Amino acid sequence: MRDVAVVGFAQRQEAEIADESEVELMVPLMDQVKKSVGLSQQDIGFTCSGSSDFLAGQAFSFVMTIDGTGPVPPISESHVEMDGAWALYEAWVKLQIGDIDTAFVYSYGRPSRGSLRDVLATQMDPYYVAPLWPDAFAIEALRARLLLDSGKVDERQLAEIASRSRAHAAGNPNAVRSSPKSVADILAEPFAVDPLRPSDLPASADGGAVMILAAGDRARELCDRPVWIRGIDHRIDAHSLGVRDLTRVESAEIAAHHAGVADDKIDFAELHAPFTTSEFLLAEALGLDGDTVVNPSGGALAAHTMMASGLIRVGEAATRIQAGDGDRAAAHASSGPCMQQNLVCVLEGD
Amino acid sequence: MGGERAAVIGVGQTKYASTRGDVSMAGLLREAALRALEMADKTWDDIDAIVLGKAPDFFEGVMMPELYLSEALGAVGKPMLRVHTAGSVGGSTACMATSLVQSRVHRTVLTIGWEKQSESNAMWALSLPQPFSTSINAGAGGYFSPIIRRYMMNTNAPELIGCMVAFKDRQHALRNPLAHLHQRDLTFEQVVESPMLWDPIRYSETCPSSDGACAMVITDETGGDAHSGPVAWVQGTAMRTEANNYGGRNMVSPAASEQCAADVFSQAGITDRRREIDAVEMYVPFSWYEPMWLESLGFCDKGEGWRMVESGATGIDGGDLPVNCSGGVLSSNPIGASGMIRFAEAALQVMGAAGEHQVDGARTAFGHAYGGGAQYFAMWVVSADKNR
Amino acid sequence: MSDEVLEAPLVLEYPFTRTTGPVVGAFLTGLREGVVLGVKRGDGSVMCPPLEYDPADSSALSEMVEVGQAGEIVTWAWNGAPRPQQPFDRPFAWALVRLDGADTTILHGVLVDDPSEIHTGMRVDIVWRDERVGQVSDIAGFAPATAPAGSEQPPGSGDGVEVVSAAEPVQSVRTPIRIEYNYTPGRGLSAYLRAMKDKRILGDRCPVSGQVFVPPRGVSPIAGMPTSEMVELADTGYVESFNITRVPIRGRDDLHPPYCSAWIVLDGASVGFMGLVTGIEAEDVTIGLRVKALWKPDDELEMSATNILSWVPTGEPDVVIDNFELVGRVDEAAASEASTDEEAES
Known part of the structure; x- marks a missing residue:
């Protein structure tokens, strides 16, 4: 495996970005990251992005955003209809081939523009489930009750996750939910979707993220402290809720295994957990113990930008390693109902 | 081109039709996937990863439909990727699948492009309402017609070149049992007399709207060597994207098209494109794009593309550069699959497995796809020989 | 704003x-x-x-x-x-x-x-x-x-x-x-739509090449940077190329085929955009035809691109286009001006 590192990252998340189009939102971030490593678009070997037409309410919505990269002259480029973490994966694969040394990755979403609950209902089985229009919160609430009934977790543990996310998010300028709240106060919240409380739910945000990857010596040239991707893997579970064991996240377990999470101590983990229940399950799936700090940024509970949230987890983890907050981290991205699809990567400093 | 050698060992396609009423969405993909697995002599267990591609989710009204396809495609517990790069997506998806092998991340990958356009209406999905603006464009035809007009004026091409391409591709389609359009009684005169829609584009010069899926099994050098059936060795893949609209942009022969071609032919070690390529499958949704792409891709000089068409050089019977022997996009167009069909048909040609539309002795073939406002490109060169 | x-x-x-x-x-x-x-x-x-x-x-x-x-x-x-x-x-x-x-x-x-x-x-x-x-x-x-x-x-x-x-x-x-969205056009397009209400056409300028894009999109695809300034353009230009639609299209019962839609390059703009050409038989439209905007009556103006009903011939001689493949014009003067500004700032 060729050594590939994160050498540049920028993000922006706000509760609502109404007055800027997707490309207007992204172009300053793109420009900023390229400048930070001294590269122009024409220096970059491969570009890949992730976004969703359904979220944007427009077919071929990514075509509007490509202009932000400055694709004149033409660039080598691709797009996944997935969270940006999978665009990162595609770029990492291209770097593994060995023909190129740098890659540019971005993703974005503005869920405030549409009814996200309706949008996500169209992600469900089109014959049996989508016609009933269940929303994503209800689907996760079904999982939450299964977990609570099974005794694997109790409401206090979930409230502790929510409270800790808020505390961590206090230091994160991109968080949209960072006001401190005690476990007791969270437990006193009326249910949003019984058995989930408002603090159990993601804080939806608009925004985007941009990342530059580089291989080997090129990474060292571009950056004082490159953050190396030591392992990366992604897996998908069955789609039908009725056939899945919703009290675990099997695809995340497999991905974590292949990414090598358990090979050494994980100092901290950035998990793309939109719900407190998802964070609980992911910590278990990745085999994290009490020594690992989970979601130092506050995670998706503090700011959840659909289509970028996974890439932002990787960026958050890389930024912290770069700052010397730890040596080895796990970053995770998910997609689909009840985290059907999961990506795990292990990041290390030099 | 660095990395591991990649080889196509299986191709599977559905029958293309305006409505495949006999299958669900999953059933449609399965049909192509199982045929590809069978040709590759593989089972689901042999597949390390699945790479899917399709055009906008609004065509079927399912957000990220690949999620629901997990069970049907043997993907549970495996990696699955979903590519979307406009009309070029089928080609980009094949390139991504090839990359997974070239990078040695995986050994054997299943890739599928599909569209079930009968679930909605392409014109609806492609012309979603846009507040504050007005719609005069009438879809892709209205967009590409002015570009074709520029080509015609620039090259003084005779008016009926487009009709010749359309007639040729529909004749080719008669040799391809899977093609959507089988117009046995069609005459050249009928093509010429078909209604003008987006002048200079006639009805018969446009592509149909199809249901269909196309799959390939791509494996590494060891897998290719071990395969007992025919193999198409990937000699080069390339993707290029450029902005849709900027001053000085050549919309007839976009820079992205020319640079993508230069890259892929260079990887394959091809210097004389017309002589060294035995069969071409290019993305021609409107007939005039055949001469336009022939020039842009460097199969001839600028202004000579229409002469190649006129001379019959691109026909399967006697042409020195047969183009779209499968019938092309003009005869089958499940949008998300259309690009992959080009790539797969190129592979079939060098595998000697194209049946009645086989080009005799084809050793090296070229697959091509484009999308957006002629700004997204994906191409590959495949060969019967591992070392060309 | x-x-x-x-x-x-x-x-x-x-x-x-x-x-x-x-x-x-x-x-x-x-x-x-x-x-x-x-x-x-x-x-x-x-x-x-x-x-x-x-x-x-x-x-x-x-x-x-x-x-x-x-x-x-x-x-x-x-x-x-x-x-x-x-x-x-x-x-x-x-x-x-x-x-x-x-x-x-x-x-x-x-x-x-x-x-x-x-x-x-x-x-x-x-x-x-x-x-x-x-x-x-x-x-x-x-x-x-x-x-x-x-x-x-x-x-x-x-x-x-x-x-x-x-x-x-x-x-x-x-x-x-059925999904409901709140469409917001973005800053560049919003400025364009607001100006439309006053019968003005705005473009925006690339900080590097000086190219002027219309409608403004807030980004220069050439530079990969935000555009630097808004530019007011004339409501006259020429037909770069065109399409004649000969079949009715959904939602536009008011358009009677055959009608002409064309890439219009406004004077001072580097790129064309789609508009309807009227006041001339569709068959008589030529590449290079000089046109000007036909606006809605003043009391019907709104913040919308629909304010320009169509483009009609000005009667001036056609623009001579030497290379039919090139779409749009780089405004050389503007480009050099922009690069001078850039140098002055840096």
């Missing part, structure tokens, strides 16, 4: 028709007939609703078996604020229900008045709709069971049988989609 954000509702709506294939079709046919079918897996267990392919080994499944019309709640969640299109129009519970004779669960609504009336493990009965057409909403939902567990013989325990003898099996299903 101090102006409020431009916003407009955008509704995406379509009655999708899905073909079902044999397994989904059999299940939906069963629902229409008031029968619930599952599918038997290789290990003998039964999935309801029936999947076409086994999640464990991806094998194709086809052996349909009838399951019970009562079952047990495996998990549930309270939906206090139902949305249109959902099973009930008053608060209800979502639940995964394992029907008697099935080994997997089905998602649907359970109608109870209050979350206190539902619990995991509770027995529920299917509530059928009176009029059934062969779709999942033929089941209106579930209601607390009237009979205790075990009192009803689960019919799905026998061998696979042809349990539905419908004359016309369901082969397709209508699944309409």
Whole structure:
């Protein structure tokens, strides 16, 4: 495996970005990251992005955003209809081939523009489930009750996750939910979707993220402290809720295994957990113990930008390693109902 | 081109039709996937990863439909990727699948492009309402017609070149049992007399709207060597994207098209494109794009593309550069699959497995796809020989 | 900009028709007939609703078996604020229900008045709709069971049988989609639309090349940077190339074929954009034709691109275009001016 590192990252998340189009939102971030490593678009070997037409309410919505990269002259480029973490994966694969040394990755979403609950209902089985229009919160609430009934977790543990996310998010300028709240106060919240409380739910945000990857010596040239991707893997579970064991996240377990999470101590983990229940399950799936700090940024509970949230987890983890907050981290991205699809990567400093 | 050698060992396609009423969405993909697995002599267990591609989710009204396809495609517990790069997506998806092998991340990958356009209406999905603006464009035809007009004026091409391409591709389609359009009684005169829609584009010069899926099994050098059936060795893949609209942009022969071609032919070690390529499958949704792409891709000089068409050089019977022997996009167009069909048909040609539309002795073939406002490109060169 | 954000509702709506294939079709046919079918897996267990392919080994499944019309709640969640299109129009519970004779669960609504009336493990009965057409909403939902567990013989325990003898099996299903968005055009386009109200046309300038884009998009694709300034353009230009539409298009009954849509390059702009050309027979439009904007009457002007009804010939001689392949014009003077500014700033 060729050594590939994160050498540049920028993000922006706000509760609502109404007055800027997707490309207007992204172009300053793109420009900023390229400048930070001294590269122009024409220096970059491969570009890949992730976004969703359904979220944007427009077919071929990514075509509007490509202009932000400055694709004149033409660039080598691709797009996944997935969270940006999978665009990162595609770029990492291209770097593994060995023909190129740098890659540019971005993703974005503005869920405030549409009814996200309706949008996500169209992600469900089109014959049996989508016609009933269940929303994503209800689907996760079904999982939450299964977990609570099974005794694997109790409401206090979930409230502790929510409270800790808020505390961590206090230091994160991109968080949209960072006001401190005690476990007791969270437990006193009326249910949003019984058995989930408002603090159990993601804080939806608009925004985007941009990342530059580089291989080997090129990474060292571009950056004082490159953050190396030591392992990366992604897996998908069955789609039908009725056939899945919703009290675990099997695809995340497999991905974590292949990414090598358990090979050494994980100092901290950035998990793309939109719900407190998802964070609980992911910590278990990745085999994290009490020594690992989970979601130092506050995670998706503090700011959840659909289509970028996974890439932002990787960026958050890389930024912290770069700052010397730890040596080895796990970053995770998910997609689909009840985290059907999961990506795990292990990041290390030099 | 660095990395591991990649080889196509299986191709599977559905029958293309305006409505495949006999299958669900999953059933449609399965049909192509199982045929590809069978040709590759593989089972689901042999597949390390699945790479899917399709055009906008609004065509079927399912957000990220690949999620629901997990069970049907043997993907549970495996990696699955979903590519979307406009009309070029089928080609980009094949390139991504090839990359997974070239990078040695995986050994054997299943890739599928599909569209079930009968679930909605392409014109609806492609012309979603846009507040504050007005719609005069009438879809892709209205967009590409002015570009074709520029080509015609620039090259003084005779008016009926487009009709010749359309007639040729529909004749080719008669040799391809899977093609959507089988117009046995069609005459050249009928093509010429078909209604003008987006002048200079006639009805018969446009592509149909199809249901269909196309799959390939791509494996590494060891897998290719071990395969007992025919193999198409990937000699080069390339993707290029450029902005849709900027001053000085050549919309007839976009820079992205020319640079993508230069890259892929260079990887394959091809210097004389017309002589060294035995069969071409290019993305021609409107007939005039055949001469336009022939020039842009460097199969001839600028202004000579229409002469190649006129001379019959691109026909399967006697042409020195047969183009779209499968019938092309003009005869089958499940949008998300259309690009992959080009790539797969190129592979079939060098595998000697194209049946009645086989080009005799084809050793090296070229697959091509484009999308957006002629700004997204994906191409590959495949060969019967591992070392060309 | 101090102006409020431009916003407009955008509704995406379509009655999708899905073909079902044999397994989904059999299940939906069963629902229409008031029968619930599952599918038997290789290990003998039964999935309801029936999947076409086994999640464990991806094998194709086809052996349909009838399951019970009562079952047990495996998990549930309270939906206090139902949305249109959902099973009930008053608060209800979502639940995964394992029907008697099935080994997997089905998602649907359970109608109870209050979350206190539902619990995991509770027995529920299917509530059928009176009029059934062969779709999942033929089941209106579930209601607390009237009979205790075990009192009803689960019919799905026998061998696979042809349990539905419908004359016309369901082969397709209508699944309409309606999603509401709040469309916001972005800063560049918003400025353009506001100016439109005053019969002004704005473009924006690339800070590096000096090219002027219209409509403004806030970004220069050449530089990969935000555009640097807004530029007011003349409402005159020329036809770069054109299309003649000879068939009617949906939603524009006012356009009578044949009509001409053209790439219009405004004086001072580097790129063209699509507009309608009128005041001339479509057949007589030429590449290079000089045109000017035909605006709506002043009292009908709004913040919309529709303010320009069309483009009409000015009567000036055609612009001579030397290279038909090149689209748009780089404004050399503007480009050098812009680069000078850049140097001055840096």
